[in-house]
Amino acid sequence: MMTEGDEGVSESGDGLVFHEGSRLTDLKIQQNLSIDYPRLEPLHHLKIELMFHYYKIKTTWTRSHWITLVIGFLAVITAGWDFGINELTGNDGSHFYTIGVWPGDVNSGINHIDFWAGVMTIITLGLWALLLIRLWIIFPLMRSQTVSLFLALFAAEVSQFLAHGYDARFPLGFDAVDYSFAIAVSVVGMVLIIFVAFILIRAVIETRDLHVEERHWHTDPRQMDLAKRDHSLIAWVFALLAYCTIIIIHAWAGAHYVSVRQPGDVTGWWLLKGLYTISGFILITLMMHVLWYPQIMLGTAEIRIESDRARQVGTQVTTPTIAESSQPGRPGKCPDCGEITTVTMRPNGELNAECAIDGCNGNGTPGEKCPICATRISSRIICLACNTSAPVGSHFSDDEAW
Helix, strand or coil, X not given: CECCCCCCCCCCCCXXXXXXXXXXXXXXXXXXXXXXXXXXXXXXXXXXXXXXXXXXXXXXXXXHHXXXXXXXXXXXXXXXCCCCXXXXXXXXXXXXCCCCCCCCCCCCXXXXXXXXXXXXXXXXXXXXXXXXXXXXXXXHHHXXXXXXXHHHHHHHHHHHHHHHHHCCCCCCCCCHHHHHHHHHHHHHHHHHXXXXXXXXXXXXXXXXXXXXXXXXXXXXXXXXXXXXXXXXXXXXXXXXXXXXXXXXXXXXXXXXXXXXXXXXXCCXXXXXXXXXXXXXXXXXXXXXXXXHHHHHHHCCCCCCCCCHHHHHHXXXXXXXXXXXXXXXXXXXXXXXXXXXXXXXXXXXXXXXXXXXXXXXXXXXXXXXXXXXXCCECCCEEECCCCCCEEEHHHXXXXXXXX
């Protein structure tokens, strides 16, 4: 049970709500099974984190989140249901054997789409576009990751469509030549999905590590371990992997349903439509979950969600020229007492801070590794006069903007 109750919060985009109320380490539940079987301890941690996510969703999701979720559900429904227009279930042929998407070809299937089928297609595309825009608005830190999740879904659907083009009963057809092509296309789609998941996991984990080092730095290693545990990503990684699995099932169900030209002649065909719809609801929910947690955890951090390598490349691109680096920088001032601090701002706006490790004379951009001792330079500067710790940006808050 929760040892403390979560209190109401405002906007979920504010990362402070992640630390309001109960923390992950405050959540205590029975673990008899993991005590008797130590190898099951990871499942115990997963259960705790999923419960933590559940309580945080209850307190941080606003009406905007639920409306976005409903829009995603509607997009799935309109994509997989014909609402009586007989586009997929008609017994009159309905141009089942007319294929092609080239408008200039009069025999192309796209030129034989019924009016209401075209209307449903436009509505579906509009709902998916609206879902993407709302996700960008609600989760601004995760915009590029939102595109990545959509690309993974697109890769799953295209690979399954192409695979079923080679073998209409994939993976149950076993037609020698065509089946091998279907397997190859399906594998390529899975590889793309795995690549997207790997990049996303690496970016979020390394950004989380940077956030903990900067915002929760403490001289006591035990406090640092506690902060790391509070920002655990076990449940988040599980949700992402579940998303990657569900989109494959979702894409297969949709492609398998339409690959047989007369679906009404197959017994139990409605099960595929149900599987497509239910898996679609699950993937929309998982998509929002995957985007929500890093946003709620890092919302107030002045940091981009990207891997350490990408962050280093971005720093190298913005490296000042010799002429710029030779000019003296403006020293920072403590926002509390006004004394000069150990951070400076170069003429091009880049910040430079000294390494906080005793005996190290290195310096560099806050958030990057020290070129001498390889320790990450903190984005919080401690004033030597009054011992106030404040974000590096606040040391230049009194300067004119231009």
